[in-house]
Amino acid sequence: MTDASAGSEPRARARPVLSASAVVRTFGASVALDGVDLELHAGEVVGLVGANGAGKSTLVAILSGALAPTSGTVSIDGSPVRLSGPEDAAAAGIATVQQDVDAALAPDLSVAENLVLDRITRGELGFLPSRRTIERAARELVGDGFTLPLRTPVSRLRTAQKQQLLIARALGRGARVLFLDEPTAALSITEQRALHDQVRRLAAEGTAVVYITHHLGELTAVSDRVVALRDGRIVGRFAAPLDPAPIAAAILGSLAGPVRRPPRTGTAGESVLRARGVVPLLGRPGFDLELRRGEVVGITGLLGSGKTELLRQLVGADALLAGTLELDGRAFRPRHPSDAIAAGIGFVPEDRRSGAEFPDWDLAQNASLADLRRHSRFGLLDRRSELRGARELIEALRIKAPGPSAPLSSLSGGNRQKVVVARWLAARSRVLVLDEPFRGVDLAARADLARLVRSDTVESALVASSDPEEILEVADRVLILSDGRLVAEVRPDEVDEESLARLMVAGLDAPAGRTA
Amino acid sequence: MTVADRARDLVYRYGLLVLLLALIVFFASTEPAFGTVRNVLVVLQAVAITAIVALGVTISLTVGGFDLSIGSIVSFVVMVTTVAQVYFGLPAWVAVLLGLAAGALIGLINGLLVVLARVPDLLATLGTMFVFAGFALVPTAGQSVAAGATFNGEPAPGRIGPDFLWLGRGSVLGVPVPVLLMIVLGVVVSVLLARSRPGRLLAAVGSNPEAARLSGVHVGRVKVLAYVASGTLASVGGVLLAARLGRGDVSAGSPYLVETVAAALIGFAVLGANRPNGFGTIVGAVFVGVLINGLTMQNVPYYWQDLIKGALLVGALILSFSAIFRKDRT
Ligand SMILES: Nc1ncnc2c1ncn2[C@@H]1O[C@H](COP(=O)(O)OP(=O)(O)OP(=O)(O)O)[C@@H](O)[C@H]1O
Ligand SMILES: [Mg+2]
Numbered sequence: 146m147t148d149a150s151a152g153s154e155p156r157a158r159a160r161p162v163l164s165a166s167a168v169v170r171t172f173g174a175s176v177a178l179d180g181v182d183l184e185l186h187a188g189e190v191v192g193l194v195g196a197n198g199a200g201k202s203t204l205v206a207i208l209s210g211a212l213a214p215t216s217g218t219v220s221i222d223g224s225p226v227r228l229s230g231p232e233d234a235a236a237a238g239i240a241t242v243q244q245d246v247d248a249a250l251a252p253d254l255s256v257a258e259n260l261v262l263d264r265i266t267r268g269e270l271g272f273l274p275s276r277r278t279i280e281r282a283a284r285e286l287v288g289d290g291f292t293l294p295l296r297t298p299v300s301r302l303r304t305a306q307k308q309q310l311l312i313a314r315a316l317g318r319g320a321r322v323l324f325l326d327e328p329t330a331a332l333s334i335t336e337q338r339a340l341h342d343q344v345r346r347l348a349a350e351g352t353a354v355v356y357i358t359h360h361l362g363e364l365t366a367v368s369d370r371v372v373a374l375r376d377g378r379i380v381g382r383f384a385a386p387l388d389p390a391p392i393a394a395a396i397l398g399s400l401a402g403p404v405r406r407p408p409r410t411g412t413a414g415e416s417v418l419r420a421r422g423v424v425p426l427l428g429r430p431g432f433d434l435e436l437r438r439g440e441v442v443g444i445t446g447l448l449g450s451g452k453t454e455l456l457r458q459l460v461g462a463d464a465l466l467a468g469t470l471e472l473d474g475r476a477f478r479p480r481h482p483s484d485a486i487a488a489g490i491g492f493v494p495e496d497r498r499s500g501a502e503f504p505d506w507d508l509a510q511n512a513s514l515a516d517l518r519r520h521s522r523f524g525l526l527d528r529r530s531e532l533r534g535a536r537e538l539i540e541a542l543r544i545k546a547p548g549p550s551a552p553l554s555s556l557s558g559g560n561r562q563k564v565v566v567a568r569w570l571a572a573r574s575r576v577l578v579l580d581e582p583f584r585g586v587d588l589a590a591r592a593d594l595a596r597l598v599r600s601d602t603v604e605s606a607l608v609a610s611s612d613p614e615e616i617l618e619v620a621d622r623v624l625i626l627s628d629g630r631l632v633a634e635v636r637p638d639e640v641d642e643e644s645l646a647r648l649m650v651a652g653l654d655a656p657a658g659r660t661a
Numbered sequence: 662m663t664v665a666d667r668a669r670d671l672v673y674r675y676g677l678l679v680l681l682l683a684l685i686v687f688f689a690s691t692e693p694a695f696g697t698v699r700n701v702l703v704v705l706q707a708v709a710i711t712a713i714v715a716l717g718v719t720i721s722l723t724v725g726g727f728d729l730s731i732g733s734i735v736s737f738v739v740m741v742t743t744v745a746q747v748y749f750g751l752p753a754w755v756a757v758l759l760g761l762a763a764g765a766l767i768g769l770i771n772g773l774l775v776v777l778a779r780v781p782d783l784l785a786t787l788g789t790m791f792v793f794a795g796f797a798l799v800p801t802a803g804q805s806v807a808a809g810a811t812f813n814g815e816p817a818p819g820r821i822g823p824d825f826l827w828l829g830r831g832s833v834l835g836v837p838v839p840v841l842l843m844i845v846l847g848v849v850v851s852v853l854l855a856r857s858r859p860g861r862l863l864a865a866v867g868s869n870p871e872a873a874r875l876s877g878v879h880v881g882r883v884k885v886l887a888y889v890a891s892g893t894l895a896s897v898g899g900v901l902l903a904a905r906l907g908r909g910d911v912s913a914g915s916p917y918l919v920e921t922v923a924a925a926l927i928g929f930a931v932l933g934a935n936r937p938n939g940f941g942t943i944v945g946a947v948f949v950g951v952l953i954n955g956l957t958m959q960n961v962p963y964y965w966q967d968l969i970k971g972a973l974l975v976g977a978l979i980l981s982f983s984a985i986f987r988k989d990r991t
Pocket of ligand 2: 201202203244326557558559
């Protein structure tokens, strides 16, 4: 609707396109935003950072009309407005890529239908538009660079693909204000960089962009200025040149601590989990994989490289495509996740919302599910013991929540992720298999998780992440996958993020014919 | 929390209990016979069977399933128990065991259809609902069963014994046996669902089956178990109904589907549980029973009852599924 290029003429720092003043938002007794002032100007990229539960998503929800402020005002072009829903916001030229991708998509509709859902519901494509009309409109919106199959139902997409879909939809709408709430959480390095280029281009055309991420490298690369939130208040505003150190200090406040990888203690011991001749994707050459005591092995690769597929086979979530497994030197053939759990393996799936969360349960119930026997007394569950266990986890992982009996759905995204990991710490799993465990997790929590993965109860861990920064931080050894093949193995001290990213991409050039 | 939020919360939590109390006071004041001890026992006795069957519905709802076949199970078990005694002269305890086994078996069939054949819950139990409603008619060629009925052209050898009738009509220390059973089973199911590991696993399957599976829950087994429990509880209802009627009326169980589903859904809202729960289900059953008994005493003709029950079910659905009474979630 709005002509984005209108802002390209140098409008001096006149009126902000969108602003919040003294915005407060409470949920019951908890205060999510506590008097926030923020002005967004045409053509700038504002990086928004803060720990899990700091209030970032809440601020975005209020500025984009998805949530009403408890008090305070939101203004567009200087005049106060009352946005009463996403339609209002869209009409005002505000587009959002939500953190919770599933909440923003219609799972049973196709990719194309989701892309132009707003136009379909407004009847712009006609009464009962044909599939061709819809696909043509979708193609117009996203251009040729969009590689997802238009006809696939969204429910069949992986998290990363859903995120790409949301991004393409938001970018295609030519908004005046664009909110990106952790848009790259599920993306790997190439998609991340492509997105940064698109964001810079949009800003140059006059769009105001708010970019939320927990990665400081990404943040400083893409933002013109940075705003840090803590406990619902703005605690720091930073202008270029952006230096990560003071930003990290502002985010963490008193919690400031080392974010680097904890030093390895001792050398790797005997083999715990061993895989021979496994293949992530059918028709690829098999390879071996070994996880030794005291070791954290990282697996990285671009989207579609087969990280998730490999991990799911190791823990009995999917059937083993090829090869054999050994646990402590004995044959291991999990037919169901319960077999892996009984053997002491805890698995956190990539898609947290559909694969791990019980949103209507409280925090304690979510954390205790794999550990119910320990909370049973005379055949009955001991609620107090369950709550006590949850309180310990809240402390150990620094989960921000009103308490162990808060419903999971009331926690912020990163804190929900911590609860899901906590389930396996509660169950005393000795091998952790984690698929993108740091997705949406803040700096401090990332360090906490990295430390917990090395705690005494955990013998070894296998961690998949498409983010070079994360994987170098946590792993002793990194395997690089590409198109279902193992292309390289490196040690963190041999490479930096840049060269790791190059390796991930390089693997792709050798075998041709990767499909989207 | 604003005043409006709090008011809404209070209405959701206690509204139903208050409404139930108001109904009782209203009926008792307009119809003095309503408040008598005798009538209370009559109501409770009628409610007991509904409540017990509804506890089974609660279990299938907990796993996110739905059991449409319970009414047919009740009917079928009524026939099984009476036919066993009257036609085959079997003793009461054998008849009871056969009845319970029949219910469990139908539950097992439901469960296997849902889990192994992957037929959606509603369709699978719709199928068994018809099959067993029909099956109940076969052994008696559509006739009711009572002592002295003819079987293969000869007078049936057996009769329904006093031991069996005691289950439906007897009492212990003044409390009718069905009411006693309702209390016992109500407590067992409530505790099982709310406070035990199996109950938590049932709820996990209902809340997010994939997350449950990845957390080590055997989703298929749990679902089958839920349907077996549901079928068994329905068969307890069938045994009690046969014992109360003292004869095998064909289709005696058909009213129970609507009543029990309404009871279980009303139960969602009791004390703000927001999910299927044993205590709520019993309260829901009492609610349904009081309403029907009270209206009958107000001389509302019987042919209005189906309409009223249907309306009650719709009301229960609104109460349980509308967002009006839920706290907002983002
Ligand atoms: N619907 C809700 N009900 C209750 N509390 C809520 C709700 N939504 C958010 N909160 C609380 O508000 C606070 C801020 O949440 P918000 O989602 O904005 O955090 P965030 O900065 O986006 O965190 P993250 O990095 O984890 O995504 C948290 O403490 C959260 O628990
Ligand atoms: Mg957030």
